[in-house]
Amino acid sequence: MTRVCFQLSVSPEHLDEYRRRHAAVWPAMLREIEASGRRNYSLFLRPDGLLIGYYETDSVEASDAYLEASAAAAEWEAHMGDLFDGLDGRADQAATPLEEVFNLGDQLAALGE
Template sequence: MRRICFLLRVRPDRLAEYRERHRDVWPDMRRALRETGWGNYTLFLADDGLLVGYLETPDWDAAQAGMRDREVNARWQAEMAEYFTALDGRDPDEAMSPLTEVFHLD
């Protein structure tokens, strides 16, 4: 199982709204994440807008590709894009770049 951690930045003026949107993630979006291998998927949000994402998956490339093929993901990403900074025209899921794991205590 591969552990993936990534960083994004939420616009400071949209933090409360971003938190609210994630209190009720669409059931079909939750299902798509599970079905495409996004296990133990967790988001952490700092008060300054730093978003830390974590997930476990057997195959990161397949997990990303699986979500790219889901219509629900296209809708979700389109709605979420306005909350982030520095996406340079990419969807939030395209801007996720895994950090390098340097230590893990099993």
């Protein structure tokens, strides 16, 4: 399993709309995220627009390829695109991945606990 964390920037003037759209994500998009192999998917939004996303998957490449080929994902990303700062293309493909530098479970496992 791979843990993925990424960041994007939501335009501060669009924060309320971003929250509103994510309060009821389209059922087809929810199913596509699940079908892509992503689990434990969460988004966190700071008041200045910093967006941090996290998910787990068995294959980042397979998950990305699945969503890249998904018509529902393309439609959702087009629907969301106007809410981001400095976005060129689809948010799911332009997000900046963050390096994982600590995981409690991994370190405890290494200790044999």
